[in-house]
Amino acid sequence: MLLLILSYFAGVLTILSPCILPVLPFVFARAQQPFLTGGLPLLAGMAVTFAGVATLAALGGGWAVQANEIGRWVALAVMAVLGLTLLIPALADRLTRPLVALGGRLSEAAGAEGGGQGGRIGASVLLGVATGLLWAPCAGPILGLVLTGAALQGASVGTTLLLLAYAAGAATSLALALLAGGRVFKAMKGSLGATEWVRRGLGAAVLVGVVLIAAGLDTGLLTRLSAGSTSRIEQGLLEMGGRGPLNAERAPLDALPIIGPMPSLDGATQWLNGEPLTAEDLRGKVVLIDFWTYSCINCVRTVPYVRAWAEQYRDDGLVVIGVHTPEFAFEKSEGNVRAAIERMGIDYPVAMDNDYSIWRAFQNRYWPAHYFIDAEGNIRYTHFGEGGYEHSERVIQQLLREAGQMVSGQLVDVRAEGVEAAGDLRNVDTRETYVGYGRAENFASPGGFLRDQAKTYEGGEPALNDWVLNGRWTVTREHAALQDAGGRLTMRFRARDLHLVMAPGDDGRPVRFRVTLDGEAPGRAAGVDIDAEGYGQITEDTLYQLIRHDRARERTFEIEFLDPGARVFAFTFG
Numbered sequence: 058m059l060l061l062i063l064s065y066f067a068g069v070l071t072i073l074s075p076c077i078l079p080v081l082p083f084v085f086a087r088a089q090q091p092f093l094t095g096g097l098p099l100l101a102g103m104a105v106t107f108a109g110v111a112t113l114a115a116l117g118g119g120w121a122v123q124a125n126e127i128g129r130w131v132a133l134a135v136m137a138v139l140g141l142t143l144l145i146p147a148l149a150d151r152l153t154r155p156l157v158a159l160g161g162r163l164s165e166a167a168g169a170e171g172g173g174q175g176g177r178i179g180a181s182v183l184l185g186v187a188t189g190l191l192w193a194p195c196a197g198p199i200l201g202l203v204l205t206g207a208a209l210q211g212a213s214v215g216t217t218l219l220l221l222a223y224a225a226g227a228a229t230s231l232a233l234a235l236l237a238g239g240r241v242f243k244a245m246k247g248s249l250g251a252t253e254w255v256r257r258g259l260g261a262a263v264l265v266g267v268v269l270i271a272a273g274l275d276t277g278l279l280t281r282l283s284a285g286s287t288s289r290i291e292q293g294l295l296e297m298g299g300r301g302p303l304n305a306e307r308a309p310l311d312a313l314p315i316i317g318p319m320p321s322l323d324g325a326t327q328w329l330n331g332e333p334l335t336a337e338d339l340r341g342k343v344v345l346i347d348f349w350t351y352s353c354i355n356c357v358r359t360v361p362y363v364r365a366w367a368e369q370y371r372d373d374g375l376v377v378i379g380v381h382t383p384e385f386a387f388e389k390s391e392g393n394v395r396a397a398i399e400r401m402g403i404d405y406p407v408a409m410d411n412d413y414s415i416w417r418a419f420q421n422r423y424w425p426a427h428y429f430i431d432a433e434g435n436i437r438y439t440h441f442g443e444g445g446y447e448h449s450e451r452v453i454q455q456l457l458r459e460a461g462q463m464v465s466g467q468l469v470d471v472r473a474e475g476v477e478a479a480g481d482l483r484n485v486d487t488r489e490t491y492v493g494y495g496r497a498e499n500f501a502s503p504g505g506f507l508r509d510q511a512k513t514y515e516g517g518e519p520a521l522n523d524w525v526l527n528g529r530w531t532v533t534r535e536h537a538a539l540q541d542a543g544g545r546l547t548m549r550f551r552a553r554d555l556h557l558v559m560a561p562g563d564d565g566r567p568v569r570f571r572v573t574l575d576g577e578a579p580g581r582a583a584g585v586d587i588d589a590e591g592y593g594q595i596t597e598d599t600l601y602q603l604i605r606h607d608r609a610r611e612r613t614f615e616i617e618f619l620d621p622g623a624r625v626f627a628f629t630f631g
Contacts, residue, residue: 059135061218061219064219064220064222064226065223065225065229067588068222068224068226068230069226069227081275082265085234085235089183092180092232092236094178095181096181096235098181098182099181099182100180100185100228100232100235101182101185101228102183102184102186103185103186103224104227104228105224106185106219108221108223109217109223111284111398123266131532174216192365227631239269277592280281298613307448308438311454311455313452313455315435315436315437316435316436317436319336319339319344319428319430320418320419321335321336321415321418322334322335322378322380322408322415323335323414324410324412324414324415324417324418325380325408325409325410325414326409326411327409327411328406328407328409329391329395329398329406329407329409330404330405330407333408334406334408335377337495339430339434340432340434341374341378341432342375342376342460343370343374343376343430343431343432343453343457343460344376344377344549345363345366345375345376345377345427345428345429345453346373346379347359347363347377347378347379347380348380348423348424348426348427348428349381349425350381350384350388350423350424351381351393351394352384352388352598352600353382353384353424353425353601353629354480354554354629355424355425355442355443356424357401357476357477357600358443358473358477358479359425359427360401360403361471361477362446362449362450362471363377363379363405364402365469366469367405369469370453371438373464374432374457374462375453378407378408380403380410381394381409381410382410382411382415382416382421383410383411384424385598385626385627386535387560387598389411393597394407394409396597401477422441423441423442426440427439427440427449429449429452429453431459432460437456443480443482447468450468450469464606476556476585476600479631480554481553482631483554484552484553484609485551485553485631486521486551486610486611486628487521487550487551487552487608487628487630488551489627489630490524490548491626492524492537492625492626492628493533493535493536494506494508494532494534495534495535497532500524500526501520501524502516502525502526506532508532509531509534511529511540512529512531512532513528513529514527514528515527516562518547518549518613519548519549519613521549521611522549522550522551523548523549524548524549526544526545526546527545527547528541528543528546528618529541529544535626536625537624537625538622538623538624539568539623539624539625540621541621542620542621543618543619544618544623545615545616545618546615546625547614547615548613548615549611549612549613550612550614550628550630551603551611552610552630552631553605553608553611553630554579554604554605555584555603555604555628555630556600556603556629556630556631557601557627558599558601558625558628558629559598559623559625559626560598560599561596561598561623561624562622562623563622566620566622567596568594568595568616568618568619568620568621568622570592570593570616570618570623571590571591571592571595571616571617571619572587572591572604573591574613574614575612575613576613578591579591579603584603584605585602585605586601587601587603600629603616
């Protein structure tokens with residue numbers, strides 16, 4: 058219920074975002090009509106269509122993507138006809154050919170003063186459906202949380218309700234603007250000339266909106282202009298609601314609450330480093346469940362502490378279980394996960410949760426996530442994200458004492474190095490950025506993405522937090538795949554560390570690359586996976602640390618791939 062409310066308020070805030078601009082003319086084209094038969098049906102159609110299309114997109118199937126693209130072009134055609142009939146009233150009487158007859162009847166039914174009420178409502182609903190197909194809101198933290206959950210866990214009634222709440226919030230703010238616009242039209246009724254000019258102005262604005270959307274500027278330029286416009290407000294709402302990066306207020310160690318019983322681990326698709334474990338096997342043990350995935354930099358930086366706790370308290374009855382829930386498809390490979398476990402020195406049991414069964418059983422939402430379970434099988438404490446290591450270890454000690462173990466209050470000494478070293482998170486101004494179109498933000502190459510098809514991209518110097526592609530790439534829902542050698546990926550960022558999740562091509566051949574900072578070799582800022590001149594190789598599907606400054610800096614990062622086949626998934630920073 059809380060997330061539904063937050064989604065609604067996030068939708069209300071979209072009126073402040075530049076991404077609403079292309080659809081405003083479609084909405085205000087109904088401002089001269091009675092709200093109940095013109096504006097309200099349009100907004101309802103828009104909200105329901107947006108929620109339905111976004112839910113289908115969570116399925117990730119190619120048919121859903123193709124159907125949505127076809128629907129958008131049909132909607133653009135309908136809106137273009139609407140714009141032309143507003144701009145040139147006489148044109149409405151001439152639209153009798155089959156190709157445009159539907160658009161003409163829609164415009165006449167929705168715009169006629171004396172037409173039947175049912176016809177006006179039906180036409181407005183259909184125009185709302187077209188608007189919903191075309192609306193591409195800027196994804197702030199709340200919508201990002203909803204869409205990420207949908208992408209990871211698939212379409213569901215809950216996802217649809219959250220998306221519908223978001224769209225309803227946007228419709229509410231647009232309704233208020235529409236009612237205000239209606240009063241302006243009412244005041245201008247006495248002047249036929251003024252009304253006619255406003256009508257034509259709306260027609261021109263509708264056509265401009267059609268051009269903006271057809272050119273991809275609604276998901277390119279306007280998305281970049283919107284960066285930070287409402288994100289701070291949304292992030293504040295999330296934190297107030299307990300959905301932000303902050304964890305719940307800590308209870309005293311001697312009064313840790315019982316959050317609930319430990320869910321089953323039966324949904325694991327494979328167990329590594331040991332035999333399958335059940336809740337009954339763990340009875341009488343203190344258990345730490347660590348949700349992680351091996352290409353997640355935040356997870357990687359918590360592993361040294363989890364590893365140290367497993368070793369320090371194993372003889373006292375602590376059982377650590379890593380639940381590896383994949384974010385990307387390549388993380389479902391048992392071979393890849395085994396290699397990561399060996400590379401990271403993990404010797405405690407790891408349950409591969411490829412179907413998200415354990416994730417859903419715990420109702421988890423984060424990587425990394427730690428669940429601390431007492432000897433009676435009850436969850437007593439949770440921690441999400443990095444940090445809080447001292448308190449987490451104190452919780453382990455307290456639960457062991459409750460189980461009758463004599464443990465000292467001394468803490469483990471962890472000295473993480475390389476990619477496992479703690480990030481400078483307070484000074485990071487660039488957040489995790491996905492490259493696949495499913496969750497991409499701030500993509501600045503002209504024309505936007507051509508989904509699932511090869512395209513030659515061009516891009517100049519990006520603004521802060523923007524990124525561009527150069528060369529021939531195929532961008533899929535999850536990653537961008539380079540077709541020809543010489544392709545480049547450029548991003549302007551502000552952070553201490555920059556990491557890139559990458560993989561070689563399907564043939565597994567290594568891909569050579571070179572990294573530059575502000576056009577020069579990185580030198581002392583080189584990460585662990587490149588040399589001082591910026592050269593490195595993609596040899597496996599994993600996270601690569603490419604930049605490591607002494608402190609957070611604003612720089613332009615560019616990686617040029619010297620061989621074809623590279624697959625790029627996401628940037629992470631620290």
